[in-house]
Amino acid sequence: MSRTMAAKLALARAVGALSRLRGGGATSAPGKVLLRVEPRAIATLASRLKRGSVVISATNGKTTTAAMAAGVLQGASVNLVHNQAGANMAGGIATTLLDAARAHGAIDGELGLFEVDELWLASLAAQLHPRVIVLGNLFRDQLDRYGELDTIAESWERVLAAGEARLVANADDPLIADLAREKDALFFGVEDDTLALAGMAHAADAKHCRRCGAPYVFDAIYLGHLGHYHCPSCGQQRPVPSVTASEVRLEGVRSARFLLRTPSGEAEVSLALPGLYNVYNALAAAALASALEIPIETIAAGLSGTRPAFGRAETVKVSIGATASQPAHARELQILLIKNPAGANEVLRTLALEPGEHDLLGVLNDQIADGRDVSWIWDADFELLAGRVRRFTCSGSRAADLATRLKYAGIDPARIEVREELSGALRDAAQASPQESAPLYALPTYTAMLALRELLVARGEASSAWA
Amino acid sequence: MPENFPTLRVCALYPDLMNIYADRGNLLVLERRCAWRGIDFELSSSGLGEELDGEAHELFYIGGGQDRDQRLCAEDLIENKRAGLKRAADRDAVVLGVCGGYQLLGHSYILGGEEIEGVGLLDVTTVREVGPRLIGNVAIEVSLGDGYGAPHTEVLAGFENHGGRTHLAGGQAALGRVLAGRGNDGHSRLEGARSHNTIGTYLHGPLLPKNVWFADWLIARALGPQAPPLAPLDDRLEQQTHLSARRAAGV
Incomplete structure (x- = not known):
């Protein structure tokens, strides 16, 4: 490590310690200081990670998905650098890397696991060069801050066009499937007709085929605009997922169970988290782990052992x-x-x-x-x-x-x-x-x-x- | 006397495409406030490819959408609904356009090199200029005083989020004067447009839950001068909501 880099890390740490002393939100302040003195800090520190990085983005469920993935990966004895407090923009990720950085160009961890804010994905992917990008879902979220969903979809499209990362994508979200279809993605999805809703929620998005503009026909709707769909006009289909949840049982506000299938086998998963949305989070984490070639028993055990993220x-x-x-x-x-x-x-x-x-x-x-x-x-x-x-x-x-x-x-x-x-x-x-x-x-x-x-x-x- | 009220027939245009900011909240407020007063309420929708009958409803609502969806709707509006909407406005039905819906009620929306034609019920044009979107809490002062129960001057409070800047022609009245926020174009201090019962505004999405006095004014205008006056409702929560929206805008 160059002297100047060491000095910059020390400076950012000192500011962070000061901020923590004052009781301020210390999850991104030190990283922001670091980026001001060393704009390439994220790329530099991330390149020290022997097994590279994986990133997870979505409008909903990023923190929980990353917590589940962490549970699985730790079960596989992977030493992680993970922004678990949920600070998911540049400052938060720089802080996480700063906390793990050690002297002489070392870093305490092998694999970076980062949840990334949906609008920061483009800039952070360019710095982190992730091995795997997980795209969970695209729901309406904070339009005052982020603008239209189409804007996010377009920025994601550019990330995927630029990158060399393996893509893990939700087959049940047509907006994401349309971005991922040509990218040899590993798709995940729910296969359980008993869960289908009677109709689409009022806030549902992406009901029109991105290729030809005709309305998608939903054969089953599971959650918002997630489900099984096809375009009657151009024939576009939901991609067939290779990581699936079937036999889903939702047990009130406490838990859920399902049968997980991956290309390497199947296993019963019992989540300490409720609702179909957490089944989707678990599927995203399982598909990520599957892309990293973690054995299915380890995946199921890690998912079952995950406790709720705070809040x-x-x-x-x-x-x-x-x-x-x-x-x-x-x-x-x-x-x-x-x-x-x-x-x-x-x-x-x-x-x-x-x-x-x-x-x-x-x-x-x-x-x-x-x-x-x-x-x-x-x-x-x-x-x-x-x-x-x-x-x-x-x-x-x-x-x-x-x-x-x-x-x-x-x-x-x-x-x-x-x-x-x-x-x-x-x-x-x-x-x-x-x-x-x-x-x-x-x-x-x-x-x-x-x-x-x-x-x-x-x-x-x-x-x-x-x- | 509920039996003296005619049915309020509301038509939502493109409810699945032009609903980006929870526009259904506006329809729900109209429906509930009629129901609580024993006024029959009938909601129908008119989507892509459907002709619009300007005689069949007393209130027409068009909300906001993403650019791409708005473009689809604009083409369809010209092709299938312009005549119906003109007929509706001529017979004093209420036509309310919110956000993107407001833009489509004008003559045109210029977006990059492209000009999207509107139905021209309001004498306004909209241009997407370079520069930031106009986003934030907004409050405007409106004077609707015309014997329909609304006080002479009232405040509409809400939230705006638009890239387009809307310019009023010389003779076109605005809906109101900006007290806080950006309004039509960010500098004229004018917001929305009104020609008799045709109204356009950038106060998007659930504007009516924050301003139930305006919901009632729209219901009364739509039912027409022959209908009895609307009975007051217990609006304590709605009043607090109005004040909270005004406070957010700093008014």
């Missing part, structure tokens, strides 16, 4: 102070991140599998990381909760917008409470249930999820996300 179906205990009617007690709180219509719909669908009426805490923020535009809540099917709400406490900077959405979804306004300030809202929501065994479900947007976790950490009820 993604994570469960914590919250204590509730004594009131006139109840002694002090603890109540289970399950955090289900919602950040765009497709993700929210899967969370709502999963919640609807749980019997009875629920206590919910929805936290809708409109900071930059959430998307300043809260329009998307009108594309999410909160109608799924009509008749299933005991009490819905709405919090966050746009609490009232969420409350109005719920009212128009058919939830009785008498069961809707608006309380913008989060700690008061959490206290009210947690206290609402007479049966302490019933969990409280929190549905926060991204910054709201961070704020909620911070609050729980301060109360000693959750451990720090960055530990």
